[in-house]
Amino acid sequence: MSKALDLITRVRGVRGAMLVSTEDGLVVAEQLMEGIKGGAVAALAASLAGRLGRAMEAAGTGTSVFWHLQAEQGALLVVPGDASGGILVVAVAEPDVNIGLVRLELLRAAEAVV
């Protein structure tokens, strides 16, 4: 698991990566830079994933495969649980991170976790 996270955090601009239980929003594994609160990231990511998932199901786009929250000072990138057996693969990154690269590593990590 830590090897999977290691590949994500090697991407320039990624401040941390973690595996989160979809069901209860608890941290399963993490590799975070100092100052990032793993527990908060896990809980918030799981909650947002749940709400977004319901909206997407209602819109007919099916289960989410990857999502990306862009904010002024950073980004949250997530491969949701269904793709990784009930585990969210999460990255916290700088705003100008290479999203395509992080997405790729998140999907690889999800595969490795399963």
Add this chain to the structure above:
Amino acid sequence: MADEIRALSAQLAQDPQSLVFLRLGEALRRKGQLDAALRVAVNGLERHPHLADAHDLYARILTDKHDYARAFDEWDMAVRIAPHHTGALKGLAFLYFKVGDVAQAEAHLEQARKVEPDDPSIDQAIVMMRKGAAPPAPEPSAAPSPPAAAVSPAAASSALDEARVFAGLEGANEGLLLIDGAGRVLGGSLKDKAGTDVTDAVAAYLAGVSQEAARTAKLLGLGAWMGLSAEGQNGNVHLAHPTPEALLLVVRERGMPLGRLAILAQRATLMARRWLEKQ
């Protein structure tokens, strides 16, 4: 042809409001004078912005100039004004085929065939497309459809006002939803794959998604959230907020990459913001 162009030009000069610009623009296009045709079409559109045939003409000229993105917008607009405009339906089919979306291309041709079952060019285009060849670039309909305003002025104008939030945007008539912070629909609509209207259900969920996105960004010290993109198994979505109180959702097929979707959403956000400011 040159005489015809001269005569039509004179006619248009005498009566700039007349619809003769449609024939003049088409004559110039056929003669390959694309810049002149473009000017005629744009001037005509300024005077008759709700005329589907004018958008159709403009789209055909843009197609000849290989400006496919804008041509798509114009045909899309034509279909929104006159849903049975076979010229625009054929045009959209042509462009869908060009980008490799054969299913959409065929669906638009089938729609055109329902309107004009006796038009052999539609059957021919379907056959060609199934063989893997591009259907011919669309030509103007034999009988131009009447202007929307002439059909039913009141109905057309009220339908248009709401639809105008995203007027001119690629795919403006589908997959765009504008809501307020309480989940009430302000504009646009959504349908699922089966064609069921899911506007209200999605709107209700979106308010919660937005609140959670704002809370997440704030508590993680990421500042204000600007957008949320997601890839689904059957489609991609982008959520943005044109104003602090409003939310905009753009839904597109899975084939549209998230980057392109974000650009489209950015354009839609600007349009929605302008529209909201005018309200």
